[in-house]
Amino acid sequence: MRYLEGRDMPRRADVGRWLLAALLLWCSAWAQADLSIAGTRFIFPANSSVISIRVGNIGQAPILLQAWLDKGDAKASPSGLAVPFVLSPPISRLEPMQRTALMLRYSGEPLPGDRESVFWINFLEVPSRLPVTENVLRLAYRMRMKLLYRPQGLTGTADQAVRQLRWRFAAEGKGEGALLASNPTPYYVSFAQLALGSGSRSISLQGITVEPFGSARIALPEVPGTTPDQAVVHYQVATDSGETLSGSARIQD
Known part of the structure; x- marks a missing residue:
């Protein structure tokens, strides 16, 4: 999920010029995700009470991190989701070069015991709104990674x-x-x-x-x-x- 933050909203007659300006801005601006996450997917063994997810800010400005889980619908609102996990803290501020851990706990609601269950962890990085002296491109990055709940005693590996x-x-x-x-x-x-x-x-x-x-x-x-x-x-x-x-x-x- 990405958004372009501009200083003024364009009038309809200026749409063409605004699009051209946006393209030029894209070419001249520099932007990248500052959020780092240790891992590409996560396994929650049934015999664990909690797992940690290491995150960090590798940028030069503070960022706001919002994290939540869904069952596979990327468009679902975080406020209306019911998943058997609690991720804390759901919102955190990361200073430049700061590293921390999110704690994921299983709430104990029944899940199938003969197979894995899949969920998705969402990471939304909101960039700093510090004042700037020139036009910049501000992007909010959203990443989704798999979470697999693994029961005990499954056959094979x-x-x-x-x-x-x-x-x-x-x-x-x-x-x-x-x-x-x-x-x-x-x-x-x-x-x-x-x-x-x-x-x-x-x-x-x-x-x-x-x-x-x-x-x-x-x-x-x-x-x-x-x-x-x-x-x-x-x-x-x-x-x-x-x-x-x-x-x-x-x-x-």
Whole structure:
């Protein structure tokens, strides 16, 4: 979520000139997120009472950080959400180069005990409103990261789950098709990248997640290989440690 903060609102007749000025300002201004977060996703084991999320301000001005959780709807208002976790503090001010920790606690509301449950942690960085002497571009950055609640006693391990996925190709006519990924494990499998085929006919996909004991249907613009059993999917998957694991699997009949 980003917003442009200007000094004056443009009249309708000046919209064209204002847009041009905004583009020039974008080219001449310097802006970046000053919020740093330790991790790319978070695991909450069922036997834990609290986990900490390390955050910091690597910029040269104070920032305001608002943090909240949702169940998957990025547009939902934080005030109307009901999630079984408490994140504190929900709002904090970070001075330049300051580091601190947010504390995440499970409220104890029932969640499935045979599989992982997924939630999203939202981090909204609001920049300083200190007076400036020249035009600047102020951006509010919002980041969303996965939170996985993991019950005790699940079979296997999360990092091995990707090797148990079953891949199948389904032709749908006119050269189009879909890649079907079935997950027989109790873990979420999140792909940073998927690639099918090779050369000029290769297809690259991002942001694919297969839920526990579920499946994902991935629409494809064309058949990636000569026949389904000759196609191979190459993947990069996120691990518990935050690293990326590369591998490949053959698409089955």
